[in-house]
Amino acid sequence: MPNNVETKGYTYSQLGDSHDESSSSHGLVPSSTQRRNFHYLWTVLTVINTLVLGTNLMLLWQRHSISNPQQQVEEPLAPFMSSIDRTLHKKTFNAFEYNVTKYTARTSDVGDEVEKNWVDLGIYGAPIVIPMDEVEYFDISSDHVRLDPQTNPTAPYAGVSGKIQAQHYLHCVNLLRQGLWYNRDYYRAQRHPSWNEAQDVLYGEYTLSEIHTAHCIDQLRQLIMCEADMSVVPFLEGKEGMSFLDFERPKQCRSWQSFLKWHRERAWEGGRISEERNIPGHEIPFFSWSGH
Incomplete structure (x- = not known):
């Protein structure tokens, strides 16, 4: 009796007798080719589901950002401006x-x-005067005027005015x-x-x-x-x-x-x-x- 049975394009291996511990209670087990096909199909479906889920999450996030503008990213403020309500x-x-x-x-x-x-x-x-240790928050170059209380007594502290x-x-x-x-x-x-x-x-x-x-x-x-x-x-x-x-x-x-x-x-x-x-x-x- 042949060891393999071909059915509708799929090849199955014949099981051993009921005393074989590696046997299944079902009559047939998939061959290695069929297992590869199933694995490929499962991978494709997983990728598609992941893409669909990711797209839906992105759309939900965009809708949330539009309907809740306070949740959008705020511009960075220098520490000396932190008391300003920017909401x-x-x-x-x-x-x-x-x-x-x-x-x-x-x-x-x-x-x-x-x-x-x-x-x-x-x-x-x-x-206003930007404190010298906070000028990095602004587009300040060496051409911009520096203030120093030692040379300008009206200056509240060292910094850049603007x-x-x-x-x-x-x-x-x-x-x-x-x-x-x-x-x-x-x-x-x-x-x-x-x-x-x-x-x-x-x-x-x-x-x-x-x-x-x-x-x-x-x-x-x-x-x-x-x-x-x-x-x-x-x-x-x-x-x-x-x-x-x-x-x-x-x-x-x-x-x-x-x-x-x-x-x-x-x-x-x-x-x-x-x-x-x-x-x-x-x-x-x-x-x-x-x-x-």
């Missing part, structure tokens, strides 16, 4: 309103009040507000440091005020392009079939108030330029997200 909080932007806010009111209506509101936001804030970029951006927005056709003459008459006669000095083809304004426009343009905010502003149904954009949208934002508190504690008043010292805000600072 995200939901804020709702203003709708398109047929009105102005306390940050956009005309000078002809409110005079210096609108400028004081901007001053309270910290636009003329004094520089202005916070967010304050500079707000200064630029305010400069553009001041330069609007319905505000510019007011600030020229007031001899505001950004609009006095010193700003009429020519540098090549352009006055200093023109160069300053152009600089601010480019800074804000580059900021917007850098952030590339992908939020969607949908349309709303208006009267008479007219649609309008819904700007009253929520967004996750940092705490400006937390930053201002930190800045007031860290500001190096000795580094403030004299012109900015003479631009007052309110005795009790005004702050409003909406401006109302």
Whole structure:
């Protein structure tokens, strides 16, 4: 009797008698070829399942990150900035309103009040000093000015001075507000440091005020392009079939108030330029997200 039996393309070895301890209670056992085929199939299925599971986990993580933006990786802060609240909080932007806010009111209506509101936001804030042992957190080179209390008694400690970029951006927005056709003459008459006669000095083809304004426009343009905010502003149904954009949208934002508190504690008043010292805000600072 043959030792091997061929059935439907598979070859099986014949078992010994019932007294053979290596025998199975079933009639047939798979050959080595069939075992290799089963092993290959099992390996392929395992790899496919692993890939599917990994893909699902990645998609779940992405959805979690989008729906929970506070879980996303924060930018590293230097230790001397650690008290600033950098978590995200939901804020709702203003709708398109047929009105102005306390940050956009005309000078002809409110005079210096609108400028004081901007001053309270910290636009003329004094520089801060990065401690020397923390300059590694910033893009500091040997060309940047070092401070030393031994040579500059107003310096709080050895380090590198600088202005916070967010304050500079707000200064630029305010400069553009001041330069609007319905505000510019007011600030020229007031001899505001950004609009006095010193700003009429020519540098090549352009006055200093023109160069300053152009600089601010480019800074804000580059900021917007850098952030590339992908939020969607949908349309709303208006009267008479007219649609309008819904700007009253929520967004996750940092705490400006937390930053201002930190800045007031860290500001190096000795580094403030004299012109900015003479631009007052309110005795009790005004702050409003909406401006109302």
